[in-house]
């Protein structure tokens with residue numbers, strides 16, 4: 001019998017392959033050796049997910065980066081999209097990565113609640129991670145009428161924005177000057193169709209006005225795959241108390257991000273402030289737990305999503321250290337937060 005299964009509700013696995021050229025089928029040590037980086041060192045690979053007992057990862061499918069968001073100096077240039085068709089092509093290539101891994105027996109793609117339970121039984125024997133595909137930023141969806149095709153390819157969660165997309169105003173990495181504006185008419189249409197088809201809506205990276213527009217549409221199956229408490233990290237990238245309550249009222253989930261700058265606003269690269277799971281992660285988890293109950297708190301680490309080893313809490317060497325989140329929360333929540341809460345949400349929300 002393994003330890004209880006862990007869930008990470010946000011990992012940019014395919015993006016690290018298609019945009020940054022990492023081979024995630026090797027060990028983190030090998031990736032670090034090959035890259036020789038001094039910041040943003042790798043923390044995630046498939047063997048590391050296996051070793052760490054991460055049974056399920058919500059894994060992203062992205063458009064890459066919009067040219068006007070990142071500017072002229074951004075590398076690699078191949079990660080940039082300028083047209084909807086380029087966004088679509090990036091996303092399809094990333095789905096291809098997950099399908100390739102599944103064919104090689106390295107992961108299992110989870111498309112339904114039945115798949116999830118079947119996967120968890122197999123996981124007890126082989127420790128292969130299962131993935132649920134999340135589209136982060138909906139620019140790859142050229143028309144609302146394309147949604148069934150994305151469902152067919154296995155996408156089960158969608159966040160409408162990263163930066164701005166044609167579906168709404170996004171907050172990207174966040175700003176203390178709160179971004180105004182919400183969903184476009186196409187965004188409202190897309191969300192309505194998503195709700196009808198059974199997609200899970202990820203509110204992360206959406207300007208708060210847009211979150212309220214969607215909540216007013218009574219979209220079922222709501223989560224924030226990766227966001228922290230705004231009261232503690234006061235930018236629009238994080239969730240206000242009112243949004244946290246509204247997500248919880250809809251039986252939704254919030255995955256906490258393990259980026260130091262999101263856990264502790266005073267943290268600076270190379271600065272004197274040390275961020276830990278025991279203090280800082282616990283603070284965000286307790287804040288939300290006290291506000292709406294422990295049943296809505298999970299981990300959406302986003303490790304290697306624009307940051308890495310040097311920018312993550314002290315206890316984290318690789319993603320395999322996620323289990324230590326259990327030690328950082330009160331005993332009553334030590335199984336719920338690192339895994340059980342997300343598993344319950346996915347079981348209820350997947351078709």
Ligand SMILES: [Zn+2]
Nearest residue numbers: 136205226305
């Ligand atoms: Zn993100």
